[in-house]
Amino acid sequence: VLVGNPNVGKSVLFKNLTDHYVNVSNFPGTTVEIVQAHASFNGRDFTVIDTPGINDLAQRSEDARVTRDLLSEQDDATIVQVADAKNLRRALLLTLQLAELNRPTVLVLNMADELEERGGQIDTERLSQILGVPVVVTVAPRNLGTRDLIAAVPEARPPHGSWLAARPVDEYRGNRARLAQVNDILAETYSMTQPKSPSLRVRLGFWAMHPVKGLLFLAAALLAVFWMVGLFGAGTLVELLEVGVFQHRVSPAAVRVVDAVLPFPHQHETQTVPLSVALPVTPVHDIGIASLDREVVLPAYSMQTGTDLSLEQEVIRFLHDLLVGNYGVITMALSYALAIVFPIVTTFFFVFGILEDSGYFSRMAIMVNRVFRLMGLNGKAVLPMILGLGCDTMATMTTRILDTRKERIVTTMLLALAIPCSAQLGVLLALMATLAPSGALLWIAIVVGVILAVGWLTSRLFPGETSDFILEVPPMRRPQIKNVAFKTVGRLNWYLREVIPIFVIGTIALFVLDRLQVLDFLARLGQPLVTGWLGLPAEMMNAFIVGFMRRDFGAVYILDAAMGPDPILSAHQIFIAMVTITLFMPCFANFLVIAKEHGLKVAWSMAAFIFPFAFFVGGALNHLGEWLSI
Amino acid sequence: VSLLARLLGKRKLVQPGLPEGIRSLHELKHGERARVVCLGGDNGSRHNNLAVFGLVPEAEITLLQQYPSCVVQVGETELAIDSAIARDVLVEPLEAERP
Numbered sequence: 001v002l003v004g005n006p007n008v009g010k011s012v013l014f015k016n017l018t019d020h021y022v023n024v025s026n027f028p029g030t031t032v033e034i035v036q037a038h039a040s041f042n043g044r045d046f047t048v049i050d051t052p053g054i055n056d057l058a059q060r061s062e063d064a065r066v067t068r069d070l071l072s073e074q075d076d077a078t079i080v081q082v083a084d085a086k087n088l089r090r091a092l093l094l095t096l097q098l099a100e101l102n103r104p105t106v107l108v109l110n111m112a113d114e115l116e117e118r119g120g121q122i123d124t125e126r127l128s129q130i131l132g133v134p135v136v137v138t139v140a141p142r143n144l145g146t147r148d149l150i151a152a153v154p155e156a157r158p159p160h161g162s163w164l165a166a167r168p169v170d171e172y173r174g175n176r177a178r179l180a181q182v183n184d185i186l187a188e189t190y191s192m193t194q195p196k197s198p199s200l201r202v203r204l205g206f207w208a209m210h211p212v213k214g215l216l217f218l219a220a221a222l223l224a225v226f227w228m229v230g231l232f233g234a235g236t237l238v239e240l241l242e243v244g245v246f247q248h249r250v251s252p253a254a255v256r257v258v259d260a261v262l263p264f265p266h267q268h269e270t271q272t273v274p275l276s277v278a279l280p281v282t283p284v285h286d287i288g289i290a291s292l293d294r295e296v297v298l299p300a301y302s303m304q305t306g307t308d309l310s311l312e313q314e315v316i317r318f319l320h321d322l323l324v325g326n327y328g329v330i331t332m333a334l335s336y337a338l339a340i341v342f343p344i345v346t347t348f349f350f351v352f353g354i355l356e357d358s359g360y361f362s363r364m365a366i367m368v369n370r371v372f373r374l375m376g377l378n379g380k381a382v383l384p385m386i387l388g389l390g391c392d393t394m395a396t397m398t399t400r401i402l403d404t405r406k407e408r409i410v411t412t413m414l415l416a417l418a419i420p421c422s423a424q425l426g427v428l429l430a431l432m433a434t435l436a437p438s439g440a441l442l443w444i445a446i447v448v449g450v451i452l453a454v455g456w457l458t459s460r461l462f463p464g465e466t467s468d469f470i471l472e473v474p475p476m477r478r479p480q481i482k483n484v485a486f487k488t489v490g491r492l493n494w495y496l497r498e499v500i501p502i503f504v505i506g507t508i509a510l511f512v513l514d515r516l517q518v519l520d521f522l523a524r525l526g527q528p529l530v531t532g533w534l535g536l537p538a539e540m541m542n543a544f545i546v547g548f549m550r551r552d553f554g555a556v557y558i559l560d561a562a563m564g565p566d567p568i569l570s571a572h573q574i575f576i577a578m579v580t581i582t583l584f585m586p587c588f589a590n591f592l593v594i595a596k597e598h599g600l601k602v603a604w605s606m607a608a609f610i611f612p613f614a615f616f617v618g619g620a621l622n623h624l625g626e627w628l629s630i
Numbered sequence: 631v632s633l634l635a636r637l638l639g640k641r642k643l644v645q646p647g648l649p650e651g652i653r654s655l656h657e658l659k660h661g662e663r664a665r666v667v668c669l670g671g672d673n674g675s676r677h678n679n680l681a682v683f684g685l686v687p688e689a690e691i692t693l694l695q696q697y698p699s700c701v702v703q704v705g706e707t708e709l710a711i712d713s714a715i716a717r718d719v720l721v722e723p724l725e726a727e728r729p
Contacts, residue, residue, distance in 0.1 A: 055682035086706035089684050118706065175681045179689075209710075211697045366699040366710045378712065379699065469712035470679050473701060 001074060003067060003098065004082035005090055006053025007474050009110045011035075012140040013082055014050040017150070034070055041150045049074070055090065056175070057097040071101065078156045079105045080149070085115040085122060085137070088190055092182040093175060095131065095159070104156035105133045108149060112137045114475065123189040130185055132160035141480065205476040208363040218367055221360065225351050229390060230425045231280035233347030242339040243275045244292075252297040254323070254330045262320045264313040268301040299324050299331045318515075327514050333507035337500045341391065345495055348390030349488045356487075357479035361386075362471055369469050374452060376459025377402075378469035381411050388419035392586040394495065395419070396593045406464030409602065412594055413458050416585045417610050418451045424586070427558075431578055434562055439575055446579055450617065506588040519545060533619040534576055535626070537561070537568050543577070544584065572625055580618030585610045655700065655719040658693040663724045665690050670718030680719075683709050690724065 002010045018037040036049040051067045071079070079098055083091030088109075098105060109115075109122060128135040134152040138145030207213040255268060276291035309317060324331045355361060361383055369379030381402060388395035392415045399408045399415075420428055432440040459466075513519050523541045530541045543558050558577045562569045569577065585591060585607060595603035652667055666689045669677050684704040685691070694701040694708065700716040702709055 056678065084706075087684075089705045090682065090707065093682065093684075115706075120706070172677045172681055175678065176686050179681070179684070179686055206694070209695060209698075209701060211695075214698070362710065366701065369699045369710075369712060370697075373712070379710075468676050468679065468715060469699070469710070470676075470683070470715070471710045472683065473708035473710050475708075 001049045001051060001071065001077045002080050002082055003051055003071075003094075004053060004108075005055055005084060005087065005094060007472065008053065008082050008084040008087075008091070009140045010053065010082045011050055013108065013110065013138065013146070013149075014048060016140060016143050016146045017048050034066060046153075049077070054094070056171070057094065071103075075103075077103070078153060079103050080108060080153070080156075081105060082108045082110050085109040085112045086118055086120060088122060089179070089182055089186060092185060093178050096178045096181060099131075099159040102158045104158055106149070106152050106156045107131065107133055107135045108145075109135060109137045110140050112145075113139045113142075121191050123191075127185070127189045130160075130188065133157055201476045201478075205359065205363065205473075208360060208476070209366050209473070214363070214367050218364065221355065221364075225348075225355075225386075225389065226425070227280070228351045229344060229348045230429060231282075233344045234425070235280050235286070236277060237343035237347065238340050239275065240277055241343050242335065243273060244277070246335040246339040247273050248275065248292075248294050248296055251299065251324070251331050251335060255297050255299060258320055258324045262316045264309060264316050264320065265307055266301045266303045266317075269298045270295055271298055272296075299326055299328060322508070322511060325511070327507055327511040329504060329507055332510075333504045336507075337503040341503075342492075342495075345391050345394065346488065346492060349491045350484060352387065352390065353484035353487045353491075354479045357477065357484060359474040359476045362473045365469075365471055366473070371452075373466070374459075375414070375455025376410055376462075376466050377407050377455070378466055380469070380471065381407060384411050384415065385419060388415040388421065389425065390421065392416065392419060392421045393590045393593050396590060396597060399597070403467035404465055406459070406462050407466060409462055409598065410455060410458045412598065412602075413606055413609075414451055414455055416590055416594065416606055417454060417583055417613070418447050420447075420582050421586055424582075428578060428582065431558065431562060431574060435571055435575060439571065443575065443578055443582075446617070446621070447582055450583065454613075503589055506592060510588065529615060533615065533622070534580065535622045536573055536577060539568070540577060544581065572622075576618050576622045576625070579621055580614050583610065583614035583617055651722055652720055653723060654717050655691075655693070655702070655721050656696070656713060656717040658696070658721060658723065660693060660695060663690060663692050664721035665724055667720045667722050670720055676715065680711075680715075683707055685709065685719075691721070 002014055004010050014035070014037070018039040034049060034051055036047055039046050039048050049070065051070060054067050057068060071077070079101075081091070081095055081098060083095075091107075091109075095105075095107060107127075109124065115122070122137075124135045124137060134155045134157075136145055136149045136152050138149060140146075208217045210217075259268075272293055272295050274291060274293045276288060278286035278288045280286045321328060323329055326332070364386070365379030365382050367379075368382050372379055372381055381399075383401065384395045384398045387398055395415050396412050399411045402408045402411060428443075432443065435443075510519075522545055526541045526544065527538050530536050530544070531538050534540075539561065540558070543561070558569070558574070558581060561567065562574045562577075591603055591607060594606060653664075655664070655666075658664055666685065666687050668687055669680055669685070680686070684707060685702070689704055692703040694703055696713075696716075699710050700713050702711070
């Protein structure tokens, strides 16, 4: 069993021992569950178990529960404690706690290279003598020392008797007593020479937390994410897959196959769909690479007037529409999930993985902690918020990493309300390009203002504690492309399994609503609101309804109305529409995920707040704008 | 420590009367070294959360930055903590040894 503090490299070591890949990152707490795999060395079979990182084996602490339970279940297992060599003090605290279990133990000092870089030395022989267990030195990512570890496992012995003279009154006192002993051990085994001058990486790490340079750093990081995801992923790759693959090939083929299997008298429309692939530079400038026009069959069809369908034909038509209609499972759900969202989340996960492995997220959390406090959150919530810029639905699931229910609810709320997902961000930015720079700045100001105001309000209304912000800052490291690629594939795998079924269910629900004319009804119901209150043309109601089903589609609809062949929106109207659609709940899938994570009641109450609120803000801006005659 | 803990309970009232040389972690300046005297507050689970990172009374720390969040170095661990927590932690500044 591999046990150790968070972020010391247990999972990398696990991979070295078993060749079984697990998610690895430079953020404390990446492994949240137990992973096990078989391995055989020296002609014997072993089961190697990887555990979540723990700082404390105490009875009370919730994080340690999984590991504690595992250790008591596997009562004949050898404990391999993995330690960060540069943080020997904390590791030994855990060693002394583990010693009380009286089990065969090996102590692994990982990250020996980083210790050396900082000028530290550990007398491993002396340490082994004092503790009474074998001590092995490794550098896991370079696979150094793995052999030594394998050789040491049969040598594992229980550590010298209990270290605590008396039973401690409480955990805190116990840990203090242990730390005092750790200091004695350290005095004998650990020496630190004058550290070399800080390397560029160390200085970069400080800049990323600096009040001023840190902000520049943050801006640069966000810009890089935006280019990669918003422009390259959501632009180039989506065009390639959505238009090039799905519209040009898959969906016409699907229509033809379904028509052949389920025939009824109808005629599909055809249209010439242009494909142009380009390398983006800014939201409105790009370098063209290739373009291709192709005449394709659309899902939309017409029937000769006066055709009467028999009952059988009606059933066939229903199935036909369910598969390849406007809201069809193939033509909408799969093309949406695979051709639009998939490339975007792929690029996003890739960039996210790079940032994660570099150790930047902890620093980002430090930068924003003060602001997040106002909203009853702590800096750790920055992770789901950034993930939300990729896909809100996915980000909602990662709110699980937050400590209290209150923090999870507030974050989920803000994600659903005001964080535009990458699918939408691309279109919004294109829209923004049609406005004056002041308009774009105003949009950003309003969205940020809404996040702060609603966050503050929700945190006041929702009872509960905000957890203490205590976060270890990992060292900056150069991300390894291989690891990032592995991780991206792992997350995509998860995405395909978890999110795609939700898209399919959502589309089927939409299809049923469309059939029952509920969508038409909603459109008519909402029209006065759109024309009167928001001052937008009546057609825009469709954009809002479609927008909920597919947030990016709503924005595309507005884009069409703003910049298409016959623009019907003024700059003022574009601005209102942009703000309103940003504040809408991202998509139907997001609603389903909120319901899954927090229950249907929470999902409904969020929806009940978000939709009126989006209209309210949009309308208020409209009237304010007219009143000020901007 | 228990005396200090009692003092801490009424921190706002008695702060001017803190013993000579004892300050709150929040008042420490960039690069200063200090020895932790008391973690403050009466929050046992928080104490333990700090303790597992090595932040306990008697530990020697270096303040790395105060804004936007307090970051201290304990041994080779860099630990970010909320300013509100930093206010509660009492430290005794050590003579400047850093070059």
